[in-house]
Each structure stands twice: as structure tokens, then as C-alpha cells.
Amino acid sequence: MHAKTQIIEHIEQHGAIDVAKYMEICISHYYAGRDPFGSDGDFTTAPEISQIFGELLGAWLLDKWQQIGKPQAILCEIGPGRGTLMHDILRITAKSGLPENIQIAMIETSPVLREIQAVKLASYNNITWYDSFAEIPKLPLLLVANEFFDALPIRQYVGNVERKIIVDANANLAFSPQGEVTFEDSPISLQIMGEICEHIKQYGGAGLIIDYGYSNAKHGDSLQALSKHKFISPLEKIGDADITAHVDFSALQKVARAAGMQSQISEQGNFLRSLGAELRAINLCKNASPTRQQTILSGLERLVSPAQMGSLFKVLSLYNKS
Numbered sequence: 001m002h003a004k005t006q007i008i009e010h011i012e013q014h015g016a017i018d019v020a021k022y023m024e025i026c027i028s029h030y031y032a033g034r035d036p037f038g039s040d041g042d043f044t045t046a047p048e049i050s051q052i053f054g055e056l057l058g059a060w061l062l063d064k065w066q067q068i069g070k071p072q073a074i075l076c077e078i079g080p081g082r083g084t085l086m087h088d089i090l091r092i093t094a095k096s097g098l099p100e101n102i103q104i105a106m107i108e109t110s111p112v113l114r115e116i117q118a119v120k121l122a123s124y125n126n127i128t129w130y131d132s133f134a135e136i137p138k139l140p141l142l143l144v145a146n147e148f149f150d151a152l153p154i155r156q157y158v159g160n161v162e163r164k165i166i167v168d169a170n171a172n173l174a175f176s177p178q179g180e181v182t183f184e185d186s187p188i189s190l191q192i193m194g195e196i197c198e199h200i201k202q203y204g205g206a207g208l209i210i211d212y213g214y215s216n217a218k219h220g221d222s223l224q225a226l227s228k229h230k231f232i233s234p235l236e237k238i239g240d241a242d243i244t245a246h247v248d249f250s251a252l253q254k255v256a257r258a259a260g261m262q263s264q265i266s267e268q269g270n271f272l273r274s275l276g277a278e279l280r281a282i283n284l285c286k287n288a289s290p291t292r293q294q295t296i297l298s299g300l301e302r303l304v305s306p307a308q309m310g311s312l313f314k315v316l317s318l319y320n321k322s
Contacts, residue, residue: 003029003239008167016164016176019223020153020188027151029239031110037082043226043242045147046210046268046309047085050299052284054088056275057208061142062093064206064319070097073140073205076105078133078192079148081113083120089144090124103128105136133195141199143207143318149189149252150211150244156223157183165235173235181221184245193252197259197318206319212312213247215265222246249314256318264317269310271317272303 003026010025011017037048046053065073075098077086086106090099104127108114114129121127130136156163158179168174196207225234227241234243249265256263266274281300285293304310 004173007165007173007238008171011165011167016166018162018164019156020186022165023153023223023243023245026239026241026243027153030242031113035082035112035116043229045081046303046313047081047088047146049302050296051088052277052280052296052300053272053303054085055092055280056272056277057085057144057146057210058089058092060208060275060317061089061144061206062096062098065098065142068140068204068206068320070101071140071204073102073142074105074136075102075142076107076133076136076144078107078143078145079151080106080108080117081146083117085144085146086117087120090121099124099126102126102142103137103139105130107131107133107136133192133199136199138199138203140203141196141205141207143196143200143205144210145208146210148211149186149192149209149247150213151242152186152189152192154184154186154189154223154245156181156221173238175235181223182219184220184222184248185251186245186248189247190251190255193255194259197256197261200261200318200320201259204320206317209252209316209318210268210313211247211249212309213249213314215249215253215314217250218246218248247314249316252316256316260320261318262320266315266317267306267311268313268315269304269306271315277304 007022007025037044080086093099104124106117106127106129108129109131158177158181161177163181164176165173166176200207222245223234225232225241225243227237232241253263253265277300281296284296288296302308
């Protein structure tokens with residue numbers, strides 16, 4: 001059943017649905033049967049833009065693993081895309097001893113993406129796929145979640161009234177009430193964040209959450225949809241467009257602090273620069289062709305420039321207080 005048909009039938013049987021339920025149905029349909037990434041898809045993520053992204057995240061995770069004594073651990077990625085980020089992390093840490101001392105946990109519900117990830121990571125035999133974070137083994141954790149939280153359902157409010165989706169007189173979906181969205185929240189995001197923090201608190205480890213969003217209290221409507229790299233109405237191409245919302249990093253950090261985690265929010269550009277992004281780009285360019293050099297430098301610019309991903313994207317780093 002198509003997503004729009006499912007939503008309309010649900011509304012007709014049970015009444016208006018909230019934005020969170022709408023997103024849940026749309027996202028389930030969207031990821032179930034497609035690879036949405038890259039120039040031929042609807043959007044492109046940082047690991048697909050430049051290898052530097054995964055290499056630097058891998059270096060950060062390696063450093064945290066060494067700091068906690070190089071234990072047997074879980075290297076977990078939530079929402080692993082095509083497997084590119086995990087591949088780059090494992091490649092850059094290949095000689096460190098990390099790959100031999102970890103179990104790799106991939107949190108992925110899409111059968112299509114699981115198959116793509118399996119091909120990308122075929123040389124590693126210590127990978128297990130899970131449907132949810134709660135299923136992973138109880139061991140020290142090295143976690144990365146890049147553009148995962150933006151796809152988790154949110155609730156929206158117009159004043160003090162929760163915004164919902166109805167079927168209008170023309171049999172189209174519409175928001176109700178009309179008016180300016182004044183507040184958003186995401187209970188499921190806070191729940192998953194709590195699970196992550198409790199795992200790290202109990203078994204040790206560290207994590208990185210990277211996404212587009214805001215780090216200060218913000219009001220307004222951040223619900224958006226992308227199709228073929230262009231923004232469209234969230235009520236268009238239902239189940240066939242990428243539907244997301246900006247991540248409230250301040251809310252995630254509150255959960256981390258309540259759990260006793262050490263945490264820091266950085267802009268992506270500043271975070272990658274602090275790990276040596278420019279130096280890595282220079283080294284990659286040394287023996288590269290002019291065309292390859294341009295690709296490396298333009299990729300770096302997309303990742304760190306405030307005018308591109310550098311400021312809009314935030315990084316929340318997590319680890320146990322020492």
C-alpha cells in the first residue's frame with residue numbers, strides 16, 4: 001500500500017494524525033525499498049562527499065578507545081547509509097589494533113541499504129546488523145550517528161495546540177491548525193539518546209552524533225522534504241521524498257548531562273578543523289592529479305565552510321566523565 005493511501009485510510013478510521021506519526025509512516029516507506037544517497041538520489045551525506053570526514057571521525061574514536069584502555073568493544077553506527085563512513089573508519093584504523101578488538105554493530109532497518117552495506121564491508125566478518133540500538137551487546141561502546149536523528153519523528157505545535165494532518169475537502173492532506181509553528185520536540189530522539197548515554201555510563205565508551213540542527217532553544221517550523229536534491233512541501237511525494245527535521249542539540253545534550261556524560265556541541269567545520277582536516281587534505285593532494293586535487297579541496301570546502309555544511313551541521317561528542 002502506498003504511503004499516502006495508508007495515511008488517508010488511517011485518518012478516515014482514527015481521525016487526524018500527529019506530525020510524528022506522519023513522519024513515521026513516510027520514512028518507513030521511503031527507506032524500505034531504495035538507495036536515496038548520491039547524485040542520482042535525493043541527498044548526499046558527508047561520508048560520500050569526502051573520505052576526510054570518516055578518517056577524522058575514525059581518528060577521534062580510536063583516541064577515545066585508547067584512552068579507556070583498548071578493551072574489547074562495540075563499534076556501532078546508527079543509520080549507516082551505504083557503509084561508506086564505517087568503511088573509512090575501519091580503513092584509517094586498520095593498523096591500530098582497533099578492528100581486531102571490536103564487534104561492528106550496524107543499526108539499519110532497510111533491507112536495501114543492509115545489502116549495500118554488506119557489499120561495501122565484505123572484507124570484514126565481524127559485522128552484525130540490528131534493528132535497534134537496544135539490541136547491541138553489553139560492551140564498551142564507540143558510537144557514530146551521522147544524519148540519523150534528523151529522520152526521527154517530531155511533534156509540532158501551533159501555540160499550545162499540537163499540529164496534525166487531516167484530509168481536506170479536496171481529499172488532499174493538509175495541516176491543522178493552520179498558522180505558524182511555535183515549538184517542536186522529539187520524544188523518540190530523547191529516548192534513543194537516553195539509551196546511548198546509559199550504555200556508555202554502564203559499560204564505558206564514547207560517541208559522536210553529527211547532524212544539521214540548532215544548539216540553542218529555537219522556535220519555528222523545521223519540517224522539510226527533499227526530492228532530487230530540491231526542497232519540496234512535506235505533504236508532497238508522500239513516502240517518496242526524504243522527510244526530516246532539524247535536530248535540537250541542546251535537548252540531546254540535556255539528556256547526556258542528566259546521565260552524567262561529558263559532552264560538547266561544536267559546529268562541524270570547527271570540529272573537523274580541530275582534528276586536522278586541512279592538513280589531511282594537503283597530504284591527500286600531494287601525489288594527486290589536478291582533477292583529484294580539486295575534488296579533495298572542494299569536498300573539504302563543503303564539509304567545513306560556514307556557507308555550506310560547516311555551521312549548519314553540529315557535532316555532539318559524548319564520553320564518560322573521568
